[in-house]
Each structure stands twice: as structure tokens, then as C-alpha cells.
Amino acid sequence: MSGGADPYRRLFEVAPALLGIASAEGYLEELSPSWEQTLGHTREELRASPFLSFVHPDDQAKTLEMTTRAERSVVLNFQNRYRCKDGSYRWIDWTSVPTDGRVYFVARDVTDRYLLEEELRASQRELEARYEQLEQEMGERRQAEAALHEQNEAVRALSAPILQVAEGVLLLPVIGQIDARRAGMMMGKLLESIVQSAAGVTILDLTGVAAMDAETGSHVFSLVHAARLLGSECLVSGIRPAIATTMVELGIDTSSLRTFGTLAAALSHALGLRTARQR
Incomplete structure (x- = not known):
């Protein structure tokens, strides 16, 4: 200078x-x-x-x-x-x-500022990556929940299958214990099927019930009573000796039940009732 x-x-x-x-x-x-x-x-x-x-x-x-x-x-x-x-x-x-x-x-x-900005950019990229990962995990979770819901619906359907074994005759096979939730589902499906098929006879088969307590007995009577209210004669089949003994010990009144030892016997009787009504 x-x-x-x-x-x-x-x-x-x-x-x-x-x-x-x-x-x-x-x-x-x-x-x-x-x-x-x-x-x-x-x-x-x-x-x-x-x-x-x-x-x-x-x-x-x-x-x-x-x-x-x-x-x-x-x-x-x-x-x-x-x-x-x-x-x-x-x-x-x-x-x-x-x-x-x-x-x-x-x-x-401007090194310190640049490094800080780079750190902020890295943090932003990390947050974006985490957000994308979270979105993916949430999507996978929603898919899993949807699949689980479908499986649950399928299990519920299998736990209370309503079969039309002949014209005007429905069969509800019961397997395992009946709790309040399952009984409500069975009740809804049974009554809906009776109305849709105009079934005059319903068979409630208990062959798959290994043991019965007071709650299960109460639900069985509720199903029988509901079917009768819609004009469908309800037959109960497959009561094992152990279950019959338990019902007596629990003081369950079976006088109003039409019971059969086997499903085949109940089905034969149901077909006879249907034939009689058609005459």
C-alpha cells in the first residue's frame, strides 16, 4: 500500500x-x-x-x-x-x-457455522429417516392388525358355525366352553339364520362340549329359549353322561329340553318333524 x-x-x-x-x-x-x-x-x-x-x-x-x-x-x-x-x-x-x-x-x-449447519442437516435427515421408518412400522402394524382382525373374524365364524343340514333344519355344533361373549355371538348368528332360512327345527349339538358348568348350562338354555321364541323347535344332542351328571348335580332343569344321545338321532327326529309339518 x-x-x-x-x-x-x-x-x-x-x-x-x-x-x-x-x-x-x-x-x-x-x-x-x-x-x-x-x-x-x-x-x-x-x-x-x-x-x-x-x-x-x-x-x-x-x-x-x-x-x-x-x-x-x-x-x-x-x-x-x-x-x-x-x-x-x-x-x-x-x-x-x-x-x-x-x-x-x-x-x-465460517467453519463453526458450517459444521453446525451440517450437524443440523444431519439431524434433519435422521429425523426424516426415523419418520419414514415410523410410518413404515405403523403401516406394517396396521396390516398386522387388519390380518389379525380377519383371523379373529374367521375364528369367531368357526366357533359358531350355523349349518343348514336340510330344508328347514339348522345345526349349531358347539365345541368347547361357552362364555358370555361367545354365547352372544352364537345367539345373534343363530337367530339371524333361523329368520333367513325359516327353519322350523334347530339342532344344538353338544358333542364337542367335554364339560359343563352352571354358566355354560345357562347359555345353552338361553339359546334353546331364543330359538323357540322365533318358532323353531330346538333339539339338544350329544349330551355325554358326564355332562348329564353335572347338570343334575348343578340342579339344571332339563324337563323343557328335548334331548338326544347322538346327532344322528336328533337329525332323524328333526327330519320327521319337518315331514309332519309339511303334510
Whole structure:
């Protein structure tokens, strides 16, 4: 700088910003002391080699492009990486203006900000990945729940199958214990089937019931009574000796039940009732 610029030399030397002047040949001619503090190189070392030699290899192409543009017009907020004395790199943000064949620039170290922004971007990518994973897991869970619902519906249907064994004759085979929920489902399906088929006879087969308690007995009577209210004669088949003994011990009144030892006997009687009604 000339003597007329001496009042600015002091400012140039003490400014915390990275100040400098670059030549058209690609060298740094003047640098403020802050460059030494930022990069660790002395100013002499920085001026001794083309500035492109300090630029990160991945940033050299865009730096060359920026240099060509900087010789003709103002450049704002151009960023690249400069090599430090210890081999690490710092992100530098440049603003420059061309004057009299040289490029005057003000730069600043934005490494901390860049790293923070990169960390934020990484966190955002991680959150997006987690969100996509959560969406996928929720979708899989909804599919699993739908499949489970279908399976439950299939199990419910199998737990209370209503079979039309002949015209006007329905068969409800009961397997296992009957709780309140299952009894309600059986009741609904049975009554609906009686109405739809106009069944005059319903067979409630207990061959698949190994044991009976008071609750199961109560549900059986409720099914018989409901069928009769709709005009369908209800026959009970397949009562095992053990179940008959239990019913007596529990004091269950079976006088109102028409019972049969086997399903075949109940079916034969049901067909006879149907024939009699058709006459």
C-alpha cells in the first residue's frame, strides 16, 4: 500500500476480518495478520504459492470459476475450504471486488457455522429417516392388525358355525366352553339364520362340549329359549353322561329340553318333524 494509504494500513493490520488483495496471476499479494491466526501459515508462506494450492481439491474447480468471475464483477458469499498448517481445512466465506487489475477481498472463517449447519442437516435427515421408518412400522402394524382382525373374524365364524343340514333344519355344533361373549355371538348368528332360512327345527349339538358348568348350562338354555321364541323347535344332542351328571348335580332343569344321545338321532327326529309339518 502507498504512503497515502497509510491511515488504512493500521486498520488493515488490526482488523479481525480476513482482508487481502489477489493478483491476476493467482497469488495473494497482501494479507491481514488474521490469516495467520486462522490458517496457521505465515503471510509469507501464503504469498509464496498460488492461492489455489491451498484450496481443498474438491473445491478447486469452482474456485477457478469464481476467480475468473471475480476479475470482472463483484462476488458475494463464495465459500470454499482452505488448508491449514496442520493439514486440516477451514471453510472461508469470500466477498470480493475487482479494481485496477487486482481483486480486493474481505473473508471470514465460517467453519463453526458450517459444521453446525451440517450437524443440523444431519439431524434433519435422521429425523426424516426415523419418520419414514415410523410410518413404515405403523403401516406394517396396521396390516398386522387388519390380518389379525380377519383371523379373529374367521375364528369367531368357526366357533359358531350355523349349518343348514336340510330344508328347514339348522345345526349349531358347539365345541368347547361357552362364555358370555361367545354365547352372544352364537345367539345373534343363530337367530339371524333361523329368520333367513325359516327353519322350523334347530339342532344344538353338544358333542364337542367335554364339560359343563352352571354358566355354560345357562347359555345353552338361553339359546334353546331364543330359538323357540322365533318358532323353531330346538333339539339338544350329544349330551355325554358326564355332562348329564353335572347338570343334575348343578340342579339344571332339563324337563323343557328335548334331548338326544347322538346327532344322528336328533337329525332323524328333526327330519320327521319337518315331514309332519309339511303334510
